[in-house]
Amino acid sequence: MGTIERFQERVLAAARERQPLCIRGGGSKDWYGGAPGGAILDTRDHAGIVDYEPTELVITGRCGTPLAEIEALLARHGQMLAFEPPHFGSNATVGGTVAAGLGGPRRASSGATRDFVLGAKLLDGKGDVLSFGGKVMKNVAGYDVSRMLAGSMGTLGLLLEVSLKVLPRPFAEATLRFEMDEIDAIRRLNEWGGQPLPISGSAWCGGQLALRLSGAEAAVDAAMRQLGGEAVPDAAAFWMKVREQRHAFFADSEPLWRLSVPSTTGALVLGGEQLIEWGGAQRWLRAGGDAATAQAIRRTVQSCGGHATLFRGGDKRVGVFQPLAPALARIGARMKDAFDPAHIFNPGRLYPESA
Amino acid sequence: MMLPYALVRKNDGMSIRQNVANVLACAYNRSMHDHASNPDRHPDPAARRAQVAAALRARLPASCVLSDPEDTRPYECDGLAAYRQLPLVVTLPTDEAQVLAILDVCRQLQVPIVPRGAGTGLSGGALPIRYGVVLSTARMSQIKRVDPLARTAVVQPGVRNLAISEAAAPFGLYYAPDPSSQIACTIGGNVAENAGGVHCLKYGLTVHNVLRVRVATIEGEIVELGGAALDAPGLDLLAVFIGSEGMLGIVTEVTVKLVPKPALAQVIMASFDNVVTAGNAVADVIAAGIIPAGLEMMDRTSVRMVEPFVKAGYDLDAAAILLCEADGTALEVAEEIARMSAVLERAGATAITVSQSEAERVRFWSGRKNAFPAAGRISPDYYCMDGTIPRKQLARVLAGIADMEQTYGLRCSNVFHAGDGNMHPLILFDASAPGEFERAEAFGAAILALCVEVGGTITGEHGVGKEKIDSMCVQFGRKELDAFFAVKHAFDPVALLNPDKAIPTPHRCAEFGKLHVHHGEVPFPDLPRF
Numbered sequence: 001m002g003t004i005e006r007f008q009e010r011v012l013a014a015a016r017e018r019q020p021l022c023i024r025g026g027g028s029k030d031w032y033g034g035a036p037g038g039a040i041l042d043t044r045d046h047a048g049i050v051d052y053e054p055t056e057l058v059i060t061g062r063c064g065t066p067l068a069e070i071e072a073l074l075a076r077h078g079q080m081l082a083f084e085p086p087h088f089g090s091n092a093t094v095g096g097t098v099a100a101g102l103g104g105p106r107r108a109s110s111g112a113t114r115d116f117v118l119g120a121k122l123l124d125g126k127g128d129v130l131s132f133g134g135k136v137m138k139n140v141a142g143y144d145v146s147r148m149l150a151g152s153m154g155t156l157g158l159l160l161e162v163s164l165k166v167l168p169r170p171f172a173e174a175t176l177r178f179e180m181d182e183i184d185a186i187r188r189l190n191e192w193g194g195q196p197l198p199i200s201g202s203a204w205c206g207g208q209l210a211l212r213l214s215g216a217e218a219a220v221d222a223a224m225r226q227l228g229g230e231a232v233p234d235a236a237a238f239w240m241k242v243r244e245q246r247h248a249f250f251a252d253s254e255p256l257w258r259l260s261v262p263s264t265t266g267a268l269v270l271g272g273e274q275l276i277e278w279g280g281a282q283r284w285l286r287a288g289g290d291a292a293t294a295q296a297i298r299r300t301v302q303s304c305g306g307h308a309t310l311f312r313g314g315d316k317r318v319g320v321f322q323p324l325a326p327a328l329a330r331i332g333a334r335m336k337d338a339f340d341p342a343h344i345f346n347p348g349r350l351y352p353e354s355a
Numbered sequence: 356m357m358l359p360y361a362l363v364r365k366n367d368g369m370s371i372r373q374n375v376a377n378v379l380a381c382a383y384n385r386s387m388h389d390h391a392s393n394p395d396r397h398p399d400p401a402a403r404r405a406q407v408a409a410a411l412r413a414r415l416p417a418s419c420v421l422s423d424p425e426d427t428r429p430y431e432c433d434g435l436a437a438y439r440q441l442p443l444v445v446t447l448p449t450d451e452a453q454v455l456a457i458l459d460v461c462r463q464l465q466v467p468i469v470p471r472g473a474g475t476g477l478s479g480g481a482l483p484i485r486y487g488v489v490l491s492t493a494r495m496s497q498i499k500r501v502d503p504l505a506r507t508a509v510v511q512p513g514v515r516n517l518a519i520s521e522a523a524a525p526f527g528l529y530y531a532p533d534p535s536s537q538i539a540c541t542i543g544g545n546v547a548e549n550a551g552g553v554h555c556l557k558y559g560l561t562v563h564n565v566l567r568v569r570v571a572t573i574e575g576e577i578v579e580l581g582g583a584a585l586d587a588p589g590l591d592l593l594a595v596f597i598g599s600e601g602m603l604g605i606v607t608e609v610t611v612k613l614v615p616k617p618a619l620a621q622v623i624m625a626s627f628d629n630v631v632t633a634g635n636a637v638a639d640v641i642a643a644g645i646i647p648a649g650l651e652m653m654d655r656t657s658v659r660m661v662e663p664f665v666k667a668g669y670d671l672d673a674a675a676i677l678l679c680e681a682d683g684t685a686l687e688v689a690e691e692i693a694r695m696s697a698v699l700e701r702a703g704a705t706a707i708t709v710s711q712s713e714a715e716r717v718r719f720w721s722g723r724k725n726a727f728p729a730a731g732r733i734s735p736d737y738y739c740m741d742g743t744i745p746r747k748q749l750a751r752v753l754a755g756i757a758d759m760e761q762t763y764g765l766r767c768s769n770v771f772h773a774g775d776g777n778m779h780p781l782i783l784f785d786a787s788a789p790g791e792f793e794r795a796e797a798f799g800a801a802i803l804a805l806c807v808e809v810g811g812t813i814t815g816e817h818g819v820g821k822e823k824i825d826s827m828c829v830q831f832g833r834k835e836l837d838a839f840f841a842v843k844h845a846f847d848p849v850a851l852l853n854p855d856k857a858i859p860t861p862h863r864c865a866e867f868g869k870l871h872v873h874h875g876e877v878p879f880p881d882l883p884r885f
Contacts, residue, residue, distance in 0.1 A: 055638035056745050056776075078644050101591075112586060114594050115563050128834045136743040137775035138560065138815035140549050140598045141823075141830055142858065143842045147562070147594035151586075168644035190504045194528060196615040196683060218686030262583040264505040281585045305583035322588040327576040331845050332590045338841030350589065 003046040004129065007158060010041055012127040015342040023154040023346055025064055026091025029100050031312060033153050034320055034348040041158065043095050050161060051135065054079055058118060058135050060163040063095025070094055074166055082110035082167040086243050095159045101151025104243035105201035105212065108263075108278035110167070114150035121161040122149065125340035135163045148335075154346040156339040170200070170214035174224055175235030178209040182267045182276070185209045189279040190264050197223050203242045204276040205249050212239060242277065249275045255289030255314030257297060258282065261306030268304070270297055289314015298322055321351060397486050404443045407466055407488065411446060414456040419494075421445040430489050433474040433481040434536075435822055442469065442483030449494045451607040454571045457490055458605065462573060467851050470601035472512065472544025475536040477739060478820030480547065480600045480856055490605060492543045498522050499608070506613045507566060507583070512543025512606040516550075519611060528613035531558035534816070535724055543606045549598030551816040553649045553723070554680075556774035560816070562597040564612050570596065570604035573847045583610065595842060600818050601853040603846035617682035620648060621692055622716050625699045626673035626706040630654055633675035634749035636702035637773045640679065641746075643698045645691060649680035650774030651723050654753070657768040657781075658722070661729040667722030670706055677704075677773065678723060680716075726770045726781065734766075734783035738795045742806030743815035746776045755805045756780055763798040765791070777815035778806070804829070819857040827857070828864035836861065 001009075014021050020038030030036055047064035054077040061070055067087055074080055084104025085097045098120075101113045119133030122145075133139055133146035149159055180188065185204040192199060192211075198219045201212035210232065213220045224231065232238065241247040250256065252273075259268065263280035272287035287293055289310055295318075301308045307322035324332065329351070336343070347353045397403040408422035421427050422444045432439045443466070448454045461468050467487035474481050474491075483489050496513035503526035508519055516537040520529040533552035534540055540550065546568060549561045558564070567581035581593035596603055627633035633652055640647065653661075653676050658669045669676055677699070681691035696707055710716035722729075730737040744752055753769065760767055766783045780802055784795040803813045803826055813819070813826045827836070839858045843850070859867070 053745075053747065055641045056747060057641060058745075108585065111559070111563055114591050115559070124838070130835050130838055131831075132835065132838075134743075134810070134812050136745060136811050136815070137556070138551055138743045138772070138777045139812040140816060140818055141812050141814050141827060142819075142835065142839050143595050144549070144562065144598050145595065145838065145842065148591050150594075151591055156590075168641075168646065171644065190506075194503060194506055194526065194615055196617050198683075198687075216683065216687045216690045218690040219683055222684055222686055260584040260586050262505055262507075263585075264502070278585060307582070307584065307588045309588070324589045325578065327572065327574075327578045328580075328589060328592070331572075331578065331592060334845035334848075335590055335592075335842065338838065338845055 004123070004160060007041065007046070007123055007160075008127045008129075011123060011125065011158070011344070014039070014344045015125055015127070018342055019344065020347045021344050023099070023158050025093030025096035026066070026089060028087060028089030028092040029096055032100060033350060034352065035316055036349060037347060038344070043093060043158065046160060047093075049073065056135070057137070057166050058163055059166050060135060060161060061094045062161050063093060063159050065094045067092040067094050067097050075169070078169050079166045080169050081116065081164060083107050083113050083116055084243055085113060086245065088244065094162060098150050098159060098162050099152060099154045105203065105239050105277060108202070108281055109200050112150070114147040116165045117147050117150050117162060118165055119163040120146035120149050120159055122156070122339070123158040123160055125157060125342055125344055129160065133163065137165065153349040155336060155350045157345060172217040172220040173200070173212065173214045174220050175232040175238065176211045176213070176224065176227055176229035177232050178211070178229045179207060180204070180209045181207060182274070185276065186264070186267065186280045192227070193263065193279050197227070199279070201239055201242075202277060202279055203247075205247070205274070210235070210238065242275075247275065249273065249284065249286075252286050253313070254286040255310060256312040257285040257287055258309040258311040259285055259297070259301050259306060260309070261301060261304050265304045265306065268300060270300060284311075289318065291315070291318045294318035319352075324351070400486075403486060407460075407464060408444050410460045410464060411444060411457065411488070414460060415446065415448070415453055419447045419449065419453060421447070427489070430471065430474070430483060430491065433471070433476045433479060435477055435479040435482070435820070438479045438482050438821055440483045440485055442485070442487055442489045445489040445491060447491050447494050451569075451571065451577070454490070454605050454607055455575055455577075457488065458571055458573055459575055461488055461851060462575070462849060465851070467854050468605075469853050470543075470547065470605055472541035472547065473515070473536075473539050475540045476544060476548060476818060476820065477741070478814065478818040478822040480818050480820035480853070482821045482856075484855065492541065492606070495607070496541075501526065501613070503528060505583075507610050508613055509608060509610050510542055511608060512546070513541050516540050516542060516545055523613045524616070526613075527616050529616050530611050531564050531614050532561050535727070542609050542611065546597055546606050546609060547599065547601045548816070548818045551772070551777070553651055553720075553772065556650060556772070557646050557648045558614065562594060565593070565597060565609060566612055567610040568593060568596060568606050569608035571607050572604050573849055573851055577607070578604070581610070598818075600820065600857045602843055602857060603852065605852075617648075618684050619688050620680055620682040620716060621688050622649070622678055622680040622710045622719050623692060623695055623699065624669070624708045624710075624719050625677045625679065625704040626670040627675045627677070627703065628673065628705050630675040630753050631750040632703045633677055634746070634753075634773070636677060636699055636704065638746060639698050639702045640695055641774075643694065645695055645698070647679045647691075647695065647774060648682040649678060650772075651678045652676070652771040652773040653723060653726070654769040656766060657726055657770050660733050660768050661722040661726055664729045664732050665722045665725050667718050668708075669722055673705065678719060723770065726768070726779075730768065730781045730783060735785040735787065736783070736792070736795070738782040738784065738799055740778065740780045740782070740799050740802050741814050741817040742803050742811055743775070743777045744806050744809050744811035746773070748809035748811070749773075749776075752778065752805055752809060756802060759798055759801050763794045763801075765794055765798055767798070772815070775815075776811070800826070821856055824855075824857065824859050824863070825867045827859050828867050833861055833864070836864070
C-alpha cells in the first residue's frame with residue numbers, strides 16, 4: 001500500500017469516527033496558530049521532489065519533503081523560493097511551510113507564499129485526492145483553490161503535493177544601515193517604495209534601519225550611491241537571523257505579536273519594543289499575551305486597517321488570529337464544511353471550532 | 356481602437372451568427388437542464404420580463420434598468436461575439452447600495468445574474484442568460500483615491516485598467532497588469548478573469564496586484580476580502596475570488612497595488628531561423644537568471660500577417676522572432692540588455708536589434724499588440740485560443756499545430772507569451788465557407804487537447820466562461836468539479852451568480868461524454884468542442 005492509500009485509510013477512519021487528525025510535518029511550527037490536537041498524521045512518509053526544471057521556474061514536491069532540501073536544490077541552480085519562508089527548525093517540510101503561509105524579508109517586494117503556489121494535490125476529508133492548478137505559470141481553469149491552501153493551517157485537508165514558482169537569485173545583493181528613529185524609518189521606507197529602487201528587505205529595530213538591495217549589479221550600485229547609509233558587509237547572516245527570528249529582538253521571553261498593517265501606518269505605541277519589516281507593513285511587538293492587552297492591540301491595529309496575530313507565547317485563549325467579520329467567518333465555515341465535512345483536520349488550528 | 360475579439364467577423368456580425376447557429380443551438384440545448392436558465396420555468400417570457408423589470412424599477416432609478424430589447428441588444432454578447440443571447444433585463448447600478456438592491460430583487464425572484472464589466476472578455480463569461488439579469492458595473496467608474504505614499508489606489512469596479520495607471524502617472528506609479536484590451540477593460544472584469552498581460556512574468560497577474568476587494572454577496576451582505584495590509588486573517592478567500600468569473604460575488608470596490616514606473620525600458624528584437632531554436636533561446640534566457648519585463652514570441656505566419664499592417668520593422672525572413680524587454684534604471688537596463696543579447700546570440704539568433712528610442716520600442720511592440728486586428732485584416736474570421744504549456748513542450752506543440760493545419764486545412768498563426776508558456780494560436784478561417792467554422796472549432800479543441808496532454812491547461816488568462824466549459828470536463832475529474840461547486844456554494848448558496856459558466860455540472864459532463872462518442876470523428880476524441 002502506498003503512502004497516499006495509507007493516508008486515505010486514516011482519513012476515512014477518522015471521518016467515520018469523528019476523531020480529529022493533527023497533520024504534522026517536522027513539527028517546527030507546532031507553536032504557531034491554535035494548539036494542535038488529535039492523532040498525529042506524519043506527512044514525512046510522503047516526501048521527495050517530484051519535478052524540477054530550472055528553466056520552467058517550477059518545482060513540485062511532496063508534502064513531507066524537507067524545506068531545506070528544496071532550497072538546497074534550488075540554490076545549486078541559482079534559484080530560490082522568493083517569499084523566503086522561515087523554517088523555524090531544521091525539520092521544516094514544504095507542506096507545513098505552505099500550510100503556515102509565512103513569508104520572510106523578501107515578501108514585501110516579491111510576494112507571499114500564496115503568490116508562488118501554482119498547483120496542489122489535496123487529500124480532502126472525504127478521502128478524495130483532488131488536483132488544483134498545475135505546473136504552469138498561468139492557469140485560470142476553475143477556482144484557484146491551491147492558493148487558498150497557503151496559510152490554511154491544514155484545516156482544509158492534507159496537502160499531498162505542491163507546485164511552487166521559483167525565481168533566479170539576484171545577480172547582486174547589498175545591505176545598507178542607517179541610524180534612524182521609528183517615525184523616520186517608516187516614512188523613508190514608504191518614500192523609497194515609490195521609487196524604482198531594488199529594495200528586497202528592510203528591518204528597523206532599536207534606532208537602526210537595515211535595508212537590503214537586490215538585482216542587477218548596476219541597479220544595486222546606483223541605489224547604494226543614491227541612498228547613502230553605511231554598507232554592511234556579509235549581511236546574509238543578518239537577514240537569516242531576521243527571517244528565522246534568531247535576531248536578538250526575538251530572544252525575549254515576552255509574548256510575540258505580529259502586526260500586519262498598511263505600510264504607511266504611523267508609529268504604533270503599544271507598550272513594547274518593536275521590530276519593523278516589509279517596508280512598514282509587518283511589525284513585531286513584544287507585549288503581554290493576556291486578554292486585556294490582546295484587546296487593546298487588536299483594537300488599535302484594526303483601526304489602522306490591519307490585524308494582529310499572537311505569534312508566539314501568551315495565552316492562546318485570547319485568540320491567536322484576529323476575529324473575522326461574521327459574514328467572512330460564515331463563508332470560511334462553509335469552505336471548511338466543503339473540504340472537511342467531518343471537521344477532522346487540525347481542528348481549532350486557525351479559529352476555534354464552533355461547537 | 357480594435358478590441359481583440361476572440362472570434363471576429365471582419366465585415367459584419369450577422370452572417371457569423373447564421374453560420375454558427377447550428378453549432379450554438381447544440382450548446383444551448385445542452386444547457387436546458389440547468390435550472391436557472393430553463394425556459395420551461397417561464398412559459399410567458401414577456402410577463403417574466405415585465406415582472407423582473409418592475410421589481411427592479413421599484414428599487415432603482417429608471418435610468419439604471421433597461422428592458423427594451425433595443426436597449427439590451429448591446430449586452431447580448433461580450434468579446435466572444437459568436438455567442439449571443441438577449442437577457443431579460445440589464446441593470447446599470449451607480450453605487451453599492453444599488454448593487455445590493457439588485458441582488459435582493461434577484462434573490463427574491465430567483466433570477467440569475469450575469470455580472471459584466473466592459474464586455475471585452477474572450478470566453479463568453481459575460482454572455483447573458485435568457486431569463487437572467489445582466490449587472491453591468493460600467494457606471495461605477497470612480498477612482499476613489501490614489502495614495503502615492505502607500506502606493507495603492509482604491510477604485511470602483513467600472514474603472515478602466517488604463518485609467519488607473521493614468522491616475523497614478525503623476526506620482527511616477529502605475530498599475531502593472533496590462534491586458535491587451537487595457538484601454539477598455541475594467542478592473543472589475545480583470546478581477547473576475549485574473550487578467551494578465553505581456554509583462555506578467557515579471558510583475559504578476561491580477562491576483563498578485565490586488566490587495567483587497569469589497570464584495571456584495573448574493574445574501575445581501577458586504578464582505579471585504581484581503582485588506583489594506585499585505586495579508587488578512589483567516590482563509591485567503593481573496594485568492595479564490597480573483598479569477599472566479601463573476602460566480603462568487605459582485606465587486607463593488609478594489610484596492611490595487613501601484614508600482615514605481617521604471618525610468619527606462621528597452622526591447623530586443625531577435626530573429627531565429629527555426630521556432631524550436633527560438634523556444635530554446637527563451638529557456639536559455641531564464642536559465643541565465645534573467646526575468647525579462649516582457650518575453651514574447653511570434654512565428655513567421657504572425658510576423659508576415661502584422662508587418663504589412665503595422666510596419667514594425669519585423670524580419671520577414673525569420674521563422675520566429677522574440678521580443679525581450681528590460682526595464683529599470685538606465686544602467687540596469689544596459690546591463691540586462693547586454694546579458695540577454697549575449698544569451699540570444701549564443702542561442703543562435705540570426706539578427707538582434709535593440710530599440711534605440713521609446714518610439715522604436717513602442718513600434719517593436721506594436722506588431723505584437725496588433726496581432727489580433729492584423730488577423731482580422733488578412734482573414735475574414737479568426738479564432739483565438741488561450742492554452743498554457745510547460746515551456747519545454749513548445750516545439751512539440753508547435754509541430755502538432757503545424758500538422759493540424761494540414762489536417763483541418765486552415766492556417767494558424769502563433770503569438771506566444773513565451774516567458775510564461777501562454778499560447779495564443781489564432782486560427783484563420785472564413786465563416787461564410789461551408790464547414791470552416793466547424794473545422795476551426797475542432798482545430799481549436801485539438802490544440803487545447805494537446806495543451807492538456809503535455810501538462811498544460813485549457814486557459815491561461817481568458818477564462819473558461821461559456822466557451823470552454825465542456826473542456827473543463829477533460830481537465831478536471833468529477834471530484835474536483837464537485838469541489839468547485841462547493842466553493843461556489845460557500846459564497847453563493849442559492850446558485851444565482853453567473854450560473855452555468857466556467858464549472859460544468861456532472862450532468863453536463865455526462866452528456867458531453869455521450870456527445871463526444873457520438874461525434875467520434877474528431878481527431879482528438881478526448882476533447883471535442885461543439
